[in-house]
Amino acid sequence: MNSGDTAFVLASAALVLLMTPGLALFYGGMVRSKNILNTLMQNYIIIALIGLQWALFGYSLAFGPTQGGFIGGLSYLGLAEVGPEPFKAYSETIPHQAFMVFQAMFAIITPALIIGSWVERFKFSTFLVFSLLWATLVYDPVAHWVWGDGGWLKGLGALDFAGGTVVHINAGVAALAAALIIGKRRGYGTEAMIPHNLPMTVLGAGLLWFGWFGFNAGSALAANGLAAIAFVNTHFATCGAALGWMIIEWLVRGKPTMLGVASGAVAGLVAVTPAAGFVGPMSAIIIGFLAGVLCYLAVLAKPKLGYDDSLDVVGVHMVGGLWGALATGLFACKAVNDAGADGLFFGNPAQFGIQVVAVLVTLVYSFVISLILLKILDATMGLRVESDEEVAGLDISEHQETGYSL
Amino acid sequence: MKKIEAIIQPFKLEPVKDALHKMSVQGMTVTEVKGFGRQKGIREVYRGMEYQVDFLPKVKIEVVAPDEKAESIVKTIIEQARTGRIGDGKIFVYPVAEVIRIRTGETGDAAV
Numbered sequence: 179m180n181s182g183d184t185a186f187v188l189a190s191a192a193l194v195l196l197m198t199p200g201l202a203l204f205y206g207g208m209v210r211s212k213n214i215l216n217t218l219m220q221n222y223i224i225i226a227l228i229g230l231q232w233a234l235f236g237y238s239l240a241f242g243p244t245q246g247g248f249i250g251g252l253s254y255l256g257l258a259e260v261g262p263e264p265f266k267a268y269s270e271t272i273p274h275q276a277f278m279v280f281q282a283m284f285a286i287i288t289p290a291l292i293i294g295s296w297v298e299r300f301k302f303s304t305f306l307v308f309s310l311l312w313a314t315l316v317y318d319p320v321a322h323w324v325w326g327d328g329g330w331l332k333g334l335g336a337l338d339f340a341g342g343t344v345v346h347i348n349a350g351v352a353a354l355a356a357a358l359i360i361g362k363r364r365g366y367g368t369e370a371m372i373p374h375n376l377p378m379t380v381l382g383a384g385l386l387w388f389g390w391f392g393f394n395a396g397s398a399l400a401a402n403g404l405a406a407i408a409f410v411n412t413h414f415a416t417c418g419a420a421l422g423w424m425i426i427e428w429l430v431r432g433k434p435t436m437l438g439v440a441s442g443a444v445a446g447l448v449a450v451t452p453a454a455g456f457v458g459p460m461s462a463i464i465i466g467f468l469a470g471v472l473c474y475l476a477v478l479a480k481p482k483l484g485y486d487d488s489l490d491v492v493g494v495h496m497v498g499g500l501w502g503a504l505a506t507g508l509f510a511c512k513a514v515n516d517a518g519a520d521g522l523f524f525g526n527p528a529q530f531g532i533q534v535v536a537v538l539v540t541l542v543y544s545f546v547i548s549l550i551l552l553k554i555l556d557a558t559m560g561l562r563v564e565s566d567e568e569v570a571g572l573d574i575s576e577h578q579e580t581g582y583s584l
Numbered sequence: 585m586k587k588i589e590a591i592i593q594p595f596k597l598e599p600v601k602d603a604l605h606k607m608s609v610q611g612m613t614v615t616e617v618k619g620f621g622r623q624k625g626i627r628e629v630y631r632g633m634e635y636q637v638d639f640l641p642k643v644k645i646e647v648v649a650p651d652e653k654a655e656s657i658v659k660t661i662i663e664q665a666r667t668g669r670i671g672d673g674k675i676f677v678y679p680v681a682e683v684i685r686i687r688t689g690e691t692g693d694a695a696v
Contacts (some may be wrong), residue, residue, distance in 0.1 A: 435629070437631060
C-alpha cells in the first residue's frame with residue numbers, strides 16, 4: 179500500500195466526478211431555455227442512479243472474478259469482499275475500495291454522455307430505466323472485457339488507457355442508436371434551435387478539461403511517471419484539438435466560433451483518452467489536432483445523414499473515440515510505456531489490427547443492445563413526451579419547474 | 585404633449601441618453617426589444633447548423649415632453665443614434681392625452 183498513490187487516486191476520483199456536472203453545463207447551455215432543467219436533471223440524477231447501481235451490483239459485473247472473460251461474477255455484490263486492502267490484479271498500492279470508487283465515476287459519466295443525443299424530447303421515466311439497463315447490460319460487460327481481470331479484449335492485447343473504447347465509443351454508438359430510434363425533435367430543420375446559453379457550455383467544457391486530468395492521469399492508478407505522461411498528453415492533445423477545430427471551421431465557414439473551440443477541446447480529450455498512457459507528447463498533439471478536424475467534419479455531415487443527434491454525441495464522442503482508439507494503434511510506443519505495445523508507426527502493424535477488433539466489437543455490441551433496449555421501451559413505456567409537452571418544454575411538463583423566471 | 589418612441593441600436597443607448605440628459609429631459613423609459621424592419625434578420629451558425637434569426641435585439645426609448653420640445657428631442661435622437669447603416673431604427677411620435685404623477689396627482693405639463 180502506498181499513501182501517495184492512494185491520495186492521488188482518491189483525488190482523481192473526485193475530479194472525474196466533477197466531469198458529470200461539467201457535462202451537465204456543457205449540454206445544458208446548448209439546449210433551448212425551456213429544457214435546461216431537464217437536461218441538467220438527467221446528468222445529475224445519473225450520478226445517484228448509477229452510483230447506487232455500481233455499489234449494489236455494477237462493480238461486481240464489471241470487475242468481479244471473470245466468468246469466461248465476458249462478465250464479472252456476483253461475488254462483489256453489495257461490495258462484499260471490496261475492502262481497504264489492495265486487490266493485486268488491479269493495483270498493488272491502493273485500497274480495493276479506492277479503485278472501485280474511481281471506476282464508479284467512469285460508470286456514471288458514460289451513460290451521461292448519451293443524454294446529448296435525445297435531449298428536448300425523451301421521457302424522463304424512460305430515461306431512468308434505459309440508463310439503468312444500459313449501464314448494466316452494456317457498460318458493465320464492455321468494461322469487463324477491456325479492463326476486468328481476465329477480460330477477453332484485454333487478453334487480446336487491446337490498448338485502452340482510460341476508456342476511449344469503454345466510455346466514448348460505447349456511449350457514442352449508443353447515442354447513434356438513440357437518435358435513430360427516438361427520432362427528431364419537433365421542428366428540427368425548420369425551427370431555429372439555438373443554444374440558449376453558450377457561456378454555460380464554455381464553463382462546462384472547462385470543467386471537463388479540468389476533471390479529465392483525473393480521468394486520464396488517475397488511470398495510471400499511481401502517483402508516478404506514467405500519471406505524469408498521461409497528464410501531459412491529455413493537456414497537449416486538447417490544446418491541439420481546440421486549435422484544430424478553430425482552424426478548420428475558420429477555413430470552411432469563414433469565422434472561428436466559441437462553441438467550436440469548446441467542442442474541439444472536448445473532441446481532443448475524447449481522442450487522447452485511450453492513448454494517454456501509451457504515446458509521446460508530440461504524437462498526442464497530432465492525435466488531438468486531427469481529432470479537432472475530424473470531429474468538426476463529422477458534425478458538419480450530421481444534417482446530411484438525417485438523424486437528430488441533438489448535441490453531437492456521435493460526432494464528438496463516437497468519431498473522436500474511434501479516431502483515438504485507432505490512433506493508439508498507430509502512435510503507441512513501448513519507449514513511453516513498456517507495459518503497452520508498439521503501434522503501426524513503431525513497427526508493429528498487428529497492434530493496429532487488435533485496436534480495430536476491439537473497436538468493431540464495441541460498436542456492434544453497444545449498438546445492437548441499445549437498439550433492442552430502446553425498441554422494448556418504445557413498446558412498453560414509450561420513448562417520447564407528448565407533442566404538446568415537447569412544445570411547452572420538458573422543464574414544465576416533466577418537472578413542473580422552470581430554469582429562469584423574470 | 586407628445587410621446588417620442590425611438591427604436592435604436594442597443595449600443596447607441598448611452599450617447600442618446602447622455603444627449604437627452606444635457607437638454608434636460610426629465611425622464612425616459614428604456615426597454616430591450618426585438619424586431620425587424622428592412623434590415624431583416626441575420627444568419628447564425630452553430631456547429632455548422634445555420635439558422636435564420638429574424639428578430640434582432642434593439643432598444644426602445646420612450647420620452648414624454650411638452651409639444652415645443654418634441655422636435656428638438658427627435659433631432660437629438662437622430663443625431664446620436666444614426667450610423668448611416670441599415671438597422672439604425674425608427675422614431676414614432678404620438679400625441680399624449682394626459683399625464684398624471686401618481687405621487688401627487690399633478691396633471692399635464694407639471695407632471696412630466
